[in-house]
Amino acid sequence: MSDHLEDVKKYAKAPVNEKAVAGLTKTYRLVLSKPDTRYVACSDKAERETVRKNFLEKKLGLSGDDLDASIEATCQRMKADRTKSRLTFYYLLAEHYGKLDTFA
Numbered sequence: 001m002s003d004h005l006e007d008v009k010k011y012a013k014a015p016v017n018e019k020a021v022a023g024l025t026k027t028y029r030l031v032l033s034k035p036d037t038r039y040v041a042c043s044d045k046a047e048r049e050t051v052r053k054n055f056l057e058k059k060l061g062l063s064g065d066d067l068d069a070s071i072e073a074t075c076q077r078m079k080a081d082r083t084k085s086r087l088t089f090y091y092l093l094a095e096h097y098g099k100l101d102t103f104a
Contacts, residue, residue, distance in 0.1 A: 004021055004024075004025055004032075004085065004087045004088070005018060005021050007085050007087070007088045008021055008087070008088050008091050008092075010088075011077055011078060011088060011092055012088075012091060012092060012095055013095060017095075017100045017104060019103070019104035020091065020094065020100040020101070020102075020103040020104045021087070021091060021103075022103075023102075023103030023104055024087050024090055024091055024094075024103045025087060027103060028086065028087060028090070031086060032086065032087060037086065038085070038086055039083045039084055039085060039086060040075075040084045040085075040086050040089045041084075042075035042078075042079075042084060048068070048071050048072075048075075051071055051089070051090075051093075052067050052068060052071060055090055055093065056070075056071075056093060056097075059102070060093075060094065060097060060099045060102060062097060062099075070093060070096055070097070071093070073096075074089055074092050074093055074096070077092065078092075
């Protein structure tokens with residue numbers, strides 16, 4: 001978990017919710033263990049759609065027109081990183097919507 005925590009600290013607002021990072025790690029351990037699903041490919045429209053449907057809508061229970069904009073904003077926030085950690089990406093989205101307690 002320490003690698004995930006350090007990556008989240010690079011992008012998240014301080015202080016980082018370590019319980020949420022641990023909860024995300026536990027929830028997505030299978031996804032994070034596979035090389036082809038460990039990262040978010042912002043340049044792939046289908047990938048962004050998956051994030052919106054599976055994470056924002058299903059997991060966080062969100063809806064609305066701003067979901068795609070929040071994904072794009074997160075892509076921009078992490079643009080310096082070629083390998084955008086899915087866990088960090090999800091943390092930032094949950095933080096944006098005030099939903100970190102879902103995983104804590």
